[in-house]
Amino acid sequence: MMKRNIVLVGMMGSGKSHIGRKLAQRLGWQFVDTDRRIERAVGMTIAEFYASAGEKVFREREINVLQQVSRYHEAVISFGGNFPMNVGTYRILHRHGFIVALLSEPFRVEERVSRHIGKRPTVDYENLHDFVHTMMKQWEEVYPYCDCVIDTTRGGASQIVESIVHKINERHVQFIAREKKEKDVK
Numbered sequence: 450m451m452k453r454n455i456v457l458v459g460m461m462g463s464g465k466s467h468i469g470r471k472l473a474q475r476l477g478w479q480f481v482d483t484d485r486r487i488e489r490a491v492g493m494t495i496a497e498f499y500a501s502a503g504e505k506v507f508r509e510r511e512i513n514v515l516q517q518v519s520r521y522h523e524a525v526i527s528f529g530g531n532f533p534m535n536v537g538t539y540r541i542l543h544r545h546g547f548i549v550a551l552l553s554e555p556f557r558v559e560e561r562v563s564r565h566i567g568k569r570p571t572v573d574y575e576n577l578h579d580f581v582h583t584m585m586k587q588w589e590e591v592y593p594y595c596d597c598v599i600d601t602t603r604g605g606a607s608q609i610v611e612s613i614v615h616k617i618n619e620r621h622v623q624f625i626a627r628e629k630k631e632k633d634v635k
């Protein structure tokens with residue numbers, strides 16, 4: 450299987466940003482976090498942008514970033530926790546990306562998401578337990594379309610990174626190299 454990049458999807462708090470950054474370091478690749486890219490583009494946090502622009506515009510921005518980065522070579526791309534994984538977006542991601550879904554048990558998601566109350570605009574922090582269980586159910590429909598699913602409940606980041614590298618090697622996934630440019634655009 451020949452691909453260009455590795456894409457991390459999954460529920461909020463599953464560790465896409467945290468693990469994605471470390472995976473990129475491990476591989477010597479560029480790291481793209483769609484949330485951070487949107488924040489830089491709009492000059493405000495995801496929560497502020499979501500509150501001021503609304504869900505529709507926010508999702509349009511995410512699709513826009515998807516179209517920008519889905520063709521990147523040797524990149525680890527971490528998507529937002531509510532990224533609309535539908536047939537259309539899946540097709541774009543799957544064309545060039547090895548799609549890794551991260552998941553964690555509810556208690557771990559609740560613990561992580563509670564670390565930064567207010568950061569995630571759609572999280573119901575008052576009913577976090579129910580919110581997380583609903584989110585988990587929604588993501589269950591996506592996993593069959595992913596190339597692999599990694600449980601990030603336990604184990605340090607480096608162990609999780611190595612388990613992703615192992616999956617890639619055992620599937621004999623090869624990645625098209627990026628032409629080294631003078632200055633990489635992040």
Ligand SMILES: Nc1ncnc2c1ncn2[C@@H]1O[C@H](COP(=O)(O)OP(=O)(O)OP(=O)(O)O)[C@@H](O)[C@H]1O
Pocket residue numbers: 459460461462463464465466467468484527528529530531561562564569601604605606609
């Ligand atoms: N394996 C891990 N070990 C320790 N801390 C972790 C681990 N994974 C994630 N975290 C921590 O949990 C919090 C949430 O992780 P992270 O931001 O990576 O989640 P995410 O999946 O990117 O969430 P979102 O979808 O909202 O962007 C962060 O504070 C992060 O540092």
Ligand SMILES: O=C(O)C1=C[C@@H](O)[C@@H](O)[C@H](O)C1
Pocket residue numbers: 461484495528529530531532568569570571572
């Ligand atoms: O609350 C939400 O829906 C979101 C929270 C952010 O952390 C992002 O993960 C995501 O883009 C959307």
Ligand SMILES: [Mg+2]
Pocket residue numbers: 465466467482484527528529530
């Ligand atoms: Mg993230």
